[in-house]
Amino acid sequence: MAESLTTRMPVASLAPVRRRRRVSVRFVVLHVVMIAGALIMFFPFYWTLVTSLSPGAGLGVTPEVVPTDPSLAAYQQLFTERPFAQVVLNSILLAAITTIVQLFTSATAAYAFSRLAFRGRTAVFGVYLATMMIPLQVLIVPLFAELKAFGLIDTYLGALLPTFASAFGIFLLRQAMNQVPFELDEAATLDGAGHFRIFWTIMLPNIRPAIATLVVFAFMGSWNSFLWPLVVLRSPELQTLPIALAGLQGQYTTQWDIVMAGSVVSIIPMLALYLFAQKYVIQGVANSGIK
Incomplete structure (x- = not known):
């Protein structure tokens, strides 16, 4: 009996060790897969940057993974031969105005749908959400005809007006406001x-994560918009970045360093906005009154 106990004790004592080994192996495999996925997603951005720093890339010259002689000549040529600074400024201006106005219209409409009781509120909200299923391509012709009647073709206002209201933004902020306890409203009343x-003092501070999310989506939607600015903006000095990038591929077909330099310029503002908004999303969650 004593011998059997002594023979079983080492096996029992090995069980926690084996369990820890299985956990550690699973931990290592999970992190390897996550790192591999991150590298796969990061590589196109890295290759874009490397190509923009490799002079003559595309003319029979394959960029090196680590450029031995990096140069900013492509960026210099991009900003000297084309009004690219004005193009970037146009895109930033349109995206900033679109984001600010969408925040105002979405937040106020979301508050009305969430906190104000009026007849037909659910039906109106449902109809408004149904507009999300209508693609922009269907609205291009009537929007163009309407703006032409008002003389807003080839103007900043003409490019901005259709973007001032967002059904997605109203839906996102309304869902966030619905999570705010009604007891806070009653106490304030x-x-x-x-x-x-x-x-101003209860709703907006408690939905900061949703607001930061809407800022990213609104800015990104305007920044990457191609079809509507292409239709409504005719003058070269009013062009936005996506249209200018399409023009680069036509003018510098074999000079991929210049094309990639334009792509890098288009990525930087979105990257900066993401890093800025990410901090406020975390801060909004930490400071929220919702547990």
Whole structure:
């Protein structure tokens, strides 16, 4: 009996060791897969940057993985031969205005759908959401005819007007506001607060993550918009970045370093906005009154 116990004890004591080994192996495999996936997704961006720093890339010259003689000649040529600085400024201006106006319209409409009781609220919200199923290609002709009647073709206002309201933004912020406890509204009402004060001091601070998400989506949608600016903007000095990038592929067909330099310029603002908004998303979650 004693011998059997002594023979079983080492086996029992090895069980936690084997369990830890299985956990550690699973941990290593999971991290290897995640790192491999991250490298696969990061490589196209890295190759774009390397190509933009490799002079003559595309003319029978394959860029090296680590460029031995990097140069900013492609960027210099891009900004000297074309009004690329004005193009970037146009895109930033349009994207910033679109984002600000969409935040205002989406937040106020979302508050109305979430907190104001009026007849037909659910039906109106459903009809408004149904507009998300209509593609832009269907609306191009009527929008163009309407703006032409008002004389807004080839103007910044003509490019901006169709982007001022966003059904997705209203839906996103309404869902976030629905998560805010109604007890906060009631407590503020007892203190004499009106709708504007409740909206500004209670709702907006508690939906910061949703607001930061909408900022990223609104800016990215305007920044990457190609079809509508291509239709409504005719003058070269009013062009946006996606249209200018398409022109680069036509003018510098064999000079991929210049084309990739334009791509890098188009990526930098979105990357900076993402890093900026990511901090506020985390801060909004930490400071939120919702547990």
